[in-house]
Amino acid sequence: MKPRADFEINSLCEEDIGNIIEIEKASFSDPWSENALLSSVNGPYSLTACAREDGRVIGYVMGTALYEDCEITNVAVLPPCRGRGAARAMMERFLSLCRGKGVGRVLLEVRESNAAAVGLYASFGFEVYGRRKEYYSAPTEDALLMVVELK
Ligand SMILES: CC(C)(COP(=O)(O)OP(=O)(O)OC[C@H]1O[C@@H](n2cnc3c(N)ncnc32)[C@H](O)[C@@H]1OP(=O)(O)O)[C@@H](O)C(=O)NCCC(=O)NCCS
Numbered sequence: 469m470k471p472r473a474d475f476e477i478n479s480l481c482e483e484d485i486g487n488i489i490e491i492e493k494a495s496f497s498d499p500w501s502e503n504a505l506l507s508s509v510n511g512p513y514s515l516t517a518c519a520r521e522d523g524r525v526i527g528y529v530m531g532t533a534l535y536e537d538c539e540i541t542n543v544a545v546l547p548p549c550r551g552r553g554a555a556r557a558m559m560e561r562f563l564s565l566c567r568g569k570g571v572g573r574v575l576l577e578v579r580e581s582n583a584a585a586v587g588l589y590a591s592f593g594f595e596v597y598g599r600r601k602e603y604y605s606a607p608t609e610d611a612l613l614m615v616v617e618l619k
Contacts, residue, residue, distance in 0.1 A: 475549075477557045480509045480516040480528055487525040495544040497606040508532075508541060515569070517562040519545070519554040527554045529562040536572040543576075543585065555588050563592065567618055574618065577611040579604055589614050 480488065485506060492499040500508070508514055508530045515538065518528040527545035531538050540562070545554045566574055577600065578585045594614040603611035 474552075475519040475521040475526060475554055475557070477517060477519055477561050480518045480525065480530070482506065482509060484518065484525045484528075485509070488528060491525070491527065491544050491546050492542070494547055498604075500542065505542075515562065515565050517558040517565065519549075519558055521549065527558055529555075529558045531562065531566075531574070533566060533569050533571050536570065538566050538569075538571040538574045540574060540576040543588075550584075556591070559588065559592055563616075563618065572618055573615055575613070575615045577603065577613055580610045580612050586612065586614075589616075592616060 485502060488505050488509070489499070489502060492505065509516060511532065513532045513534050514530065515533045516528060516530045518525045520526065526549040528542065529540060530542040531540040543555065543558075563574065574594075576589065576594070578589065580586075580599075594616040596612050597615050598613035600611040600613065602608050
C-alpha cells in the first residue's frame with residue numbers, strides 16, 4: 469500500500485470527467501450519468517475538492533453552495549486508494565472552501581449502513597438530524613440526513 473498522503477488536494481475540472489466516471493461506477497450501484505457529473509463539476513454554484521495521484525483523480529467531494537447552505541452531493545475514493553486519508557484531506561479542503569464562501573451549514577444524505585462514510589462525516593462534526601425512509605434502491609435502504617454548522 470502507498471503512504472497515506474502521497475496525493476495532491478485541489479479542485480476538479482471538466483478534463484477529469486473520465487476518472488470521475490470510473491470512480492463513480494466503482495463506488496455506487498446507481499452511478500450518476502456523465503451529464504449529471506459534468507453539471508456538478510461546472511455548475512454556477514458548484515464546489516469541488518479532489519485528490520490527485522500520478523496525474524489522475526483518485527477521489528472527489530462535490531457539492532452545491534447557495535447562500536448560507538451547501539449540500540454535498542457526491543463523495544467517493546477509488547477503491548484501491550481508500551484508507552489512506554484521501555477523503556479526510558478532501559473534506560478538509562471542501563469545508564474550508566465553504567467557509568470562504570460564507571456557508572454556515574453543510575448538509576448531506578448517506579446510506580444508513582455506510583459505516584465508512586458516516587464515520588468520516590461524524591469525525592468532521594456532522595450530526596444526524598433526520599431520516600428518509602427507503603430513500604435508496606439497489607438495495608433499498610433509509611437515508612440518514614446529516615448536517616454540520618460551520619464556525
Ligand atoms: C467513504 C469513503 C469516501 C472514505 O474514503 P477514504 O479515503 O477511504 O477515507 P479516509 O482514509 O480519508 O478516512 C477518513 C475517515 O473516514 C472514516 N472511515 C474510513 N474508512 C472507514 C471504515 N472502513 N470504517 C469506518 N470508518 C471509516 C474514519 O473516520 C476515517 O478517519 P481515520 O482514518 O482518522 O480513522 C470511501 O470509503 C468510499 O469511496 N466509499 C464508497 C463511496 C461512498 O460510500 N461515498 C459516500 C456516499 S454518502
